[in-house]
Amino acid sequence: MSTTIEQQHDLHATPAPRPRGTRARLLAPGWLRALWMTPLFLGIGLALVLGIRALAGWDPIWYWQPVLTVAFLTTAPLGFLAGIGCFDYWARYAVGTPTQPEDHSGHGAHSWRDYFRVNTDHKVIGTQYVVTTIFFLLAGGLLAMFVRAELARPGTQFFDPQAYNSLFSVHASLMIFLFIIPAFAGLANFVIPLMLGAPDMAFPRLNALSFWMLPIGGVIMLSSLIVGGFGAGWTGYAPLSTRGDPGSLFFQMGVQWAGASSIATALNFLVTIITMRAPGMTFWRMPLLVWANFTTSLLVVVATPFIAGSQFFAMFDRVLGTDFFTPDQGGYVLAYQHIFWFYSHPAVYIMMLPGFGIASEVISVMARKPIFGYRLMALSLMAILFLGFSVWAHHMFVSGMAGYLRVPMMITTLLIAVPTGIKVFSWLATLWEGKLHFTTPMLFALGFVSMFVIGGLSGIFLGALPIVIHTSDTYFVVAHIHYVLFGGSLFTIFAGIYYWFPKMTGRMYDERMGKLHFWLTFVGFNATFFPMHIIGVQGMQRRIADYAPEFANWNFFISVASFALGASTLIFLYNMITSWARGPRAEANPWRALTLEWQVSSPPPVFNFDEIPQVVGNPYEYGVPGARHAVLNGDRAAVEEEVRVH
């Protein structure tokens, strides 16, 4: 990983000079400044809480709940962000001094150290995102291995039930908030400005800030394990999450950081897509990945505040003693679930739509055919967006909510299968009679389509009232969620990483190892999660550390398979690390793709394009003779020719 891409960089973006002298180094943005600013802000937070408590005469003055919430989980991370340099520009702007003119020294990465600094280059940020999220994938995966070790046999082996609850809760929270959602954001961060023909994102500094908020959320969630974790699951239902173990506080605050990060990124994507498209890049000429991230970002901007709200209420109930969810004080417990799922159902599309985009890119390129029904693909994304807001209560069919909500929610839930089905059939039609190239990204994309169909079908089961009343909270649900999130989201993330690996690193990954990784993952995944359908229907409860002996054989099988699945990730890691360090140099366009990111060198130049390209056609005209998507580098004659022909 230490080999860098400096050889290929345009050298007109020179690195900023290193600060000299101890004082200058302590004041320059970076890890050293973060090292003293984090405790400083921690102290400020402590003083704030203790001061207010002392002034108001509240007893005891030292009460760990507000101290933890404000000082450790809010101001100390802010101090870290300030120290590392996320706010420097804004601080200068705020006091009215002339802001430093942008000299673009923050662009590009000249050595591996630059990846550990605040960088405003969307390509560096994209790489930072992907690497960080893979770290959390490994952490979350390790927790899953612990869960399976405990479940390998009935009875209690390694973890008591409380610890077990923490394991699966932290596992799910990391995978959802720190891996799937930001991994898509990271890939999109790298690719979208390139695909649009833009030099960078609309707000590069906000982009850097939203990246750096992410590891904070992850570290907070991981460190909940120090205080015993949280047992309320990634859903954090009140009242379990509003009393008892302190770990829930880490979940509630960690979600705020990760949520703020994803809102900021989504905002950035939306503004970039709306205001920075290259000339000729109309909405109906945007690659489907851009469309997918456009709809996803709309979902994030509109829905994520609801999870922020639900976690604020739970946190207030716990820290301030409010009564949002206290029934005997006029509170309403089910309100938590309604508010939570009003975010979290759209969130499953936040975790899936970008994957649809990646699959569309990969399948069209590797089948050498135009995507079938391009406009319908984009419109079905929008349909999912709107329907996604009308189905939240299907997570609450057995919660005791108002009975009249059940049937309408069931109908909308089944309706949402229609746009999703359109997409699946469109991929199949794209494959039909195509010239298929079974590269690793293609294998993962095809694996995604087939596995997602299984997950979608079990979703229809779970959306149907008569069935879900029986299977609610069983392993059938666990099987379903892993078929859509692992077989769906994770497979597309792998597809995306392999597909853009040559573009991001400038080197080629090892194709044989990639294929081995795919097949091991594919087989291990099915061996792990398919039997869960069976034991789920037979009545094995989820989220319980022990189970009835009749499920012992299946569980043992599942655990063994899951370890193989976990081991397959090591191949992926080995492949990525060695290829990034020593892989053969990648061509600019190894997949012969038409979209704009492949028309520049691998890795792309620091400023993406010397001149903003002119878009002249659709992005998926594979196999169409003479079709062009864009004209680069001021090839005026070619532009005029294209405009004349069309």
Next chain:
Amino acid sequence: MLNPLRSEAEAFRFVLLLLGYFAAIVLAKAVLGTTAALVVFVALSVAVAAWIVRARSAA
């Protein structure tokens, strides 16, 4: 897709319109009671929605 809010001036106009909207509802509640307020609320909301739809199709 025409964005109805594009500048500070439009945001300011929105403040005034919203003030009128809520003033009407509150006034109806104070003078005529809750049912009347509900009627005013529904009527005004429908009027606003219709106006937005017409403005959209005209644009």
Next chain:
Amino acid sequence: MTAHAPAVDVHHGEHHGPPPAHQSSRVSAPVLGMFLFIASEVMLFGSFFTAYFFVRVVNPDAPGWPPEGFHVPVFVAGVNTAILVTSSFTMHWALQSIKRGNRAGLQAGLVLTLAMGLTFLLTQMLEYARVGFAPRDTAFGSVFYGLTGLHGAHVFVGLTLLTVATVRAFRGHFSPEHHHGVEIPGIYWHFVDVMWIVVYATIYLL
């Protein structure tokens, strides 16, 4: 959010930077970003109003609003509302002034807006001290403090943005051509105002 000061681009052209991006929308990026951020904020308020809705309407054994023994200062908050709405007028005036090149008007408008915002916030704090119930006193108290507190936090953010704009206005930034640094806090300020009108109507009046 207010980061994009056009005034800083003095040195542009001295070095080889990225090619200027193609502007594919009539709305400028910072203004659009602010409106989208406000959409997100509206949804945050939406989640608090959902809690209000559940506590007041859905809950089958909901007591009255406000419940027996609770009293909200409708008149004081009404005066406060008038102050905040007035501050929207001065904000609008500040921006119109700089658009016509009237720097004194800009400065006066911003200072007046700032003063009224501060008055609002202080009145709100005094109201908290005298209202006679705490966030932990039944779900009514929780929702009352939740919504007014969330709004108060937004007033604080708005005031911070306005302070920045004011500082820069007095340091000679902004011109009839470049005034994003005023316009964007102004948009945010109107949003704060809008949310207060909704909060006041639903919590105090209806």
